[in-house]
Every structure is written in C-alpha cells, then in structure tokens.
Amino acid sequence: MSETATVFNQQLAARSAGGSTDAPPPVRHVCVVGGGTAGWMTALMLATTAYGPRLKVTVLESPQVGIIGVGEGSTPWLRGFFDGLGIEESEWMPACNATYKSGITFEGWSTKPGFQRYFHPFASMLDNMTMHQFVDNVHARLEGADVHAHPDRFFVAAALARQGRGPRARPNFPFDIWYGYHFDATLLGQFLAAKALERGVQHLQRHVTQVQLNEQGDIAHLQLDGGEPLAADFFVDCTGFASLLIGKALQTPFVSYAENLFNDAAIAMPTPLGGPIESQTVSTALRHGWAWKIPLSNRHGNGYVYSSAHCSADEAETELRRHLGLLDADVPARHLKMRVGRMENQWSRNCVAVGLSQGFIEPLEATALLFVQRTAAALVEALEQGDLGPAAQQRFNDSMRTRFENTRDYIVAHYKTNSRTDTDYWRANAENMRLSESLQGVLMTWLSRKPLAAGLKAGRFGGGYPIVSWYALLAGMGIFPDPRELQPPTSHQARHRLDAVDDFVARSATNFPDHRELLAAIPPRVGDKTLQLYLW
The missing domain is CATH 3.30.70 (Alpha-Beta Plaits)
Structure with missing residues (x-):
C-alpha cells in the first residue's frame, strides 16, 4: 500500500470512528497558488485531512498562465491516491482517456547484442516465483557463465506489455500486479479540479501581481490584479518552473542537476x-x-x-x-x-513547493506526479500532527532531498550505462564521472560481481528503488562480461529450468485480459489483493 493511501485510510478511519479530530488545525486557511495536476491534487489531499471543513483550502489560478500538461505517465503510487479518495478507475480513467501501464520498455539505449531492448516491470506478487531464478542467473553471468540473464523472460508484467494485455487480472485470479497509468494530463487536472470543488475547495481565478512578506520574512498576502490582497496562514507553491513563491519571493536557492542530467x-x-x-x-x-x-x-x-x-x-x-x-x-x-534540479528546501517559512516549483527530474521514469503525491502527503501529515516548527521543517526537507537525490541517481544510471557511441551526447553520458557516492557504490558493486541485495537493504547505496528495478536496469543494459569470455555454466550455475519459468509466465499472463477489453468495461475494485509484495 502506498504512503498516500495509508495517510488517507488513517483519516477515513478517524472519521468513521467519530468524525474529524477535536484539535484545532495548526493553520485555518491554506492557499494553493497554481492549478494543473499538481495544484488540484494537493488541494484534494488537503481537503481530505482529519480537520475536514475546518481547514479552508483555496486554489488560486491565474487566467494568464497556462499549464504544461504534457506529462502523461505515472508510477503505481497514483493508484493509491485514487484508492485513498474512494474514486473508482471506472470514473476517472474514461474521463482522462487513461490506459493502464505495466512498466517501461527501453529501446536502443544499449548496443550490446541481445540487450538492445529491455523492460522495466512494475512489481507483482507473481515475481516471487521467478525473481530468485533471475537474480541467480544474473550473478552466474557476472561470474562468466553463459546463462540467460535478460530480465524480460522472468517477469509477467513484461509478457503483458508484449501481448497487449491489461495488468488487472480477471476476478478468479488471486494475484495482483502493481500497475501505473497513462492519461491526458490536462484532462486529469480538470477532473481533479471538479472533485476538489465537490469536496469544498474554493477556486479563485486571479493573477498574482506581487507577493508581500511580513517583518519575519513569511508570506503575509498575495496582491492580486485589481489591487485586492489575498491572505492565508500557509501557502503551497504550484506555479511550475516560475517558482513564484518559493523561488522568487522567498529566494530559496536552486540546486541544478545539469552536471549529470544533460537534457533540458x-x-x-x-x-x-x-x-x-x-x-x-x-x-x-x-x-x-x-x-x-x-x-x-x-x-x-x-x-x-x-x-x-x-x-x-x-x-x-x-x-x-x-x-x-x-x-x-x-x-x-x-x-x-525544462529546469532539471531541485530547490535547496521545499519547505521555506510558511510555504511548501509542490510539483515543478519544487524541482524536476527529467521524465524518464515518470516520477513528477510521484513527487507531487509524496510532498503533499508529507504536508498533510505535518498539518495533522500540528507541528510546523523548525525541526519538522528540517525533517521534511531532509526527506524530500533524499528522495530527489535517490531518483536522480537511478535516472543517471540509465545514461551512465549506455553503450552508444554514435554522438557526442551519448559518449559524454557514458564518460560522466560526476556521480554520487551512492550511485558509485551500486556500479562498483555490480562491476565487482557482488550481489547488490545487502547494500540496498542496509541503505549503503541505491536507496529509493527496489532490487528488481536495479537488476532490471543493469542486466537489461547488458552490463556483463564480454560474450566472447563467457564459459559453459556449471551444473550449479545452470540449476534453474528456464522452460519452467517460461511456462509459469505464459500461463499466468493468460489470466489478464486484452487491454482494450479491460478499458471497455473497467471493473470496480473489490478488496485489496496486494497483500504484501516481497521485493527482496
């Protein structure tokens, strides 16, 4: 279950036990500046706090500023967001032209024979049946044995993507795949706006002409076109790359990632x-x-x-x-x-930045919306705990900084491990040595032919992504000894029957419908089959 869903479920449980909390909210009015997906998602989460209607939430949108609206993919965490709000897929997906997402195929990043294409799967309970075989074969190939170690053969999600199947199984199949979505970002923002208004969020369409600070340096009010001021206790900056509040008004420094993420x-x-x-x-x-x-x-x-x-x-x-x-x-x-990097602090004084205003790591793994969810969820948690002091701000900023840097490292690993030599761009990425200690630890451990599991579990390197993601990336890119140096495997190295893996994956995939068929009649979610995903 996602962090977002956990927060929402706790809130709903509190309400069913006797309504919203009796404690007064630490702030009574939150103004979200900027709409779009980030602004309306944040507003919805704020409107679903345990304080209920006692917390006034206003979304201020400028009619003069458009939204980017081209982000069209998500991680599986978006499922927890909608589940937590009690919004069925059959309601929001057709309204946003949405489809299901089992993972990401990477084409042409590697030139190594047999590894020019690979699939990064989202997790599945079914992976527990094939993950051991995959990891064992990866280690055997790293040791120089000529065994099959391409990730696509070992994961049901990869088969679903190849066969055009949707990742929601038929009701008689008791195993779940953790899936994401594709959607029209503009339509999603409009859908979230309608839901937020239904749940009591106020909407004001005015342009901000000035941000007025008080003597302590906090945001006192926003000056709107026509001279009208808008005051609030707390502000959320969802103004995109402009970073109108957190950047321009509060002068928070920006930390660029341009030295190892070149795309802009x-x-x-x-x-x-x-x-x-x-x-x-x-x-x-x-x-x-x-x-x-x-x-x-x-x-x-x-x-x-x-x-x-x-x-x-x-x-x-x-x-x-x-x-x-x-x-x-x-x-x-x-x-x-694109401005790739992050704000030094995403919470400054009485303002939290959410979305592009807080930072952006290029869209390779569709993490932008995930940062929106996690940041808004952390803000909701702080408000409900009633602790908005310096220590809480520091914990918040440290957590967000770690999340940004972990995600950056995983994205950088894609570029660093490419084997293309056709342009200066790809050669510069492969030659890039400005890597974090954490990413260096992942790559050095792999190249030393040692398992990653211990270091990942202990948090020594590679935080933020499970083992399946790191192994799919590095094995999928073909980071193995030269094929000419491989030797026939020993009986121990060849102990896994890949025909049994193939049969298991193929038979499991038949329990998932054609993607078009699934979209034509999206079933309601009944219960939760996720149970526990053993991700090593």
Whole structure:
C-alpha cells in the first residue's frame, strides 16, 4: 500500500470512528497558488485531512498562465491516491482517456547484442516465483557463465506489455500486479479540479501581481490584479518552473542537476492510435536524447527529451518527425524548456513547493506526479500532527532531498550505462564521472560481481528503488562480461529450468485480459489483493 493511501485510510478511519479530530488545525486557511495536476491534487489531499471543513483550502489560478500538461505517465503510487479518495478507475480513467501501464520498455539505449531492448516491470506478487531464478542467473553471468540473464523472460508484467494485455487480472485470479497509468494530463487536472470543488475547495481565478512578506520574512498576502490582497496562514507553491513563491519571493536557492542530467528541452507531438493498446511506455534512444511513446485510449502521446547543448530545437524536431514518420505531415509540435534540479528546501517559512516549483527530474521514469503525491502527503501529515516548527521543517526537507537525490541517481544510471557511441551526447553520458557516492557504490558493486541485495537493504547505496528495478536496469543494459569470455555454466550455475519459468509466465499472463477489453468495461475494485509484495 502506498504512503498516500495509508495517510488517507488513517483519516477515513478517524472519521468513521467519530468524525474529524477535536484539535484545532495548526493553520485555518491554506492557499494553493497554481492549478494543473499538481495544484488540484494537493488541494484534494488537503481537503481530505482529519480537520475536514475546518481547514479552508483555496486554489488560486491565474487566467494568464497556462499549464504544461504534457506529462502523461505515472508510477503505481497514483493508484493509491485514487484508492485513498474512494474514486473508482471506472470514473476517472474514461474521463482522462487513461490506459493502464505495466512498466517501461527501453529501446536502443544499449548496443550490446541481445540487450538492445529491455523492460522495466512494475512489481507483482507473481515475481516471487521467478525473481530468485533471475537474480541467480544474473550473478552466474557476472561470474562468466553463459546463462540467460535478460530480465524480460522472468517477469509477467513484461509478457503483458508484449501481448497487449491489461495488468488487472480477471476476478478468479488471486494475484495482483502493481500497475501505473497513462492519461491526458490536462484532462486529469480538470477532473481533479471538479472533485476538489465537490469536496469544498474554493477556486479563485486571479493573477498574482506581487507577493508581500511580513517583518519575519513569511508570506503575509498575495496582491492580486485589481489591487485586492489575498491572505492565508500557509501557502503551497504550484506555479511550475516560475517558482513564484518559493523561488522568487522567498529566494530559496536552486540546486541544478545539469552536471549529470544533460537534457533540458522537450518536444511533444500527438499521433493517431492504431492497433493494440500496449500497457507500456516506450522510451527509444535517439541521437541527442530519447523519445517517448505513450498510448492513451484516443491517441498516442509522443515526444523527444533532448539536450539543447548538443542539438538545436529545429534539429530535434526534425529528428522526432523522422522517428515518427511525420517529416511531411502537418502535425503541430510543442516545444518546452525544462529546469532539471531541485530547490535547496521545499519547505521555506510558511510555504511548501509542490510539483515543478519544487524541482524536476527529467521524465524518464515518470516520477513528477510521484513527487507531487509524496510532498503533499508529507504536508498533510505535518498539518495533522500540528507541528510546523523548525525541526519538522528540517525533517521534511531532509526527506524530500533524499528522495530527489535517490531518483536522480537511478535516472543517471540509465545514461551512465549506455553503450552508444554514435554522438557526442551519448559518449559524454557514458564518460560522466560526476556521480554520487551512492550511485558509485551500486556500479562498483555490480562491476565487482557482488550481489547488490545487502547494500540496498542496509541503505549503503541505491536507496529509493527496489532490487528488481536495479537488476532490471543493469542486466537489461547488458552490463556483463564480454560474450566472447563467457564459459559453459556449471551444473550449479545452470540449476534453474528456464522452460519452467517460461511456462509459469505464459500461463499466468493468460489470466489478464486484452487491454482494450479491460478499458471497455473497467471493473470496480473489490478488496485489496496486494497483500504484501516481497521485493527482496
């Protein structure tokens, strides 16, 4: 169960036991500045605190500022958000043209024979039946044995993506796969806004002209167009890369990740949907970055995330159009700039930044919405505990900093381990030595042919991602001895029957319906089959 769902379930339990808490809220009015997915998701979570209607929540949206609205993928944590709010998939998914997501395929990041493509699966209880075989074979291949160690063969989620199946099993199958979603971000923001208004959130459409601080340096009020002030006890900055409150008004320093995450621009371009709807995001390496392909129920979302230091916007657009077969097509392209990094502190004085205003790690693993959820959930927890003092702020900021750096490391690992040599961009990524101690620990342990499990469990390196993710990445990229150096395996190294693994994965996959069939009649969620996922 996600952290977000746990918070919500605790709140709902408190209400069913006798309503909201009797303690007065530490603040009575929270103003969320900026709408979009981040702003409305935060507002919904604030409106679902144990204080109920005694906590006034206002979303202030500027009619002069648009939203980016191109993030179209999530991690499985979004499922916990909707489950916690009691919102069924059958309600929100059709409204947002949403589809299911079993994981991410990486295409062309590695040039090593047999490893040019791999799938990063989301976790499943079924993985407990095949994870040992996968990890054992990985270690055997690291030791020089010629055994199969590509991750795609060992995980049911990879089979579902290949076969166009949805990751929700039929009712008679008692095992769950932890899945994410694809969605239209603009429609999702609109859906969340409607739900927030239903639950008592106030909505004000005005433009902020000035942020007024008091003598202590806190935000006193916002000056709106027309001269009207808007005061609140606490403010949430959801103003995107502008960081109007946390950055410009409170002068919080920004920590750039540009030294080891080179991409700073993107192009988005939709294409028609045809054929099966795959339950996966596809990330294809291009000359100066990578292209995404995301299936929605009505179209494909496509884009190119690239480094403007290595190619121009026009060159990037031409490359994306060529990749999509749209060189001569009259399909509009939307160009975006990205600021990759994080605020030094995401909580400063009486303001917490959520979403792009707090920081952004490029969209490779679809973590932007996850940061929104986790940050808003941490703010809700602080408000409910009634502790907004310096120690609580420090714990909050330390936790967010760790989450950002752990995620950065996992993303950087994709680039560092690439084996392309066709452009300066890919060579520079492979040669990058500005790595954190944690990421160095992961890579050195792997290259030393030692298991990662002990170090990951002890928190010595690689925090934030489970073993299955690290092994899928490093094995999927083919980080093994040269195939010419491999030797026939010993009987111990070859002890696992891969035909039995194949049979288990194939038979398990048949319990999951065609993705289109699943989307046409999304069933209600009955109970919770997740139980406990043993992720090593």
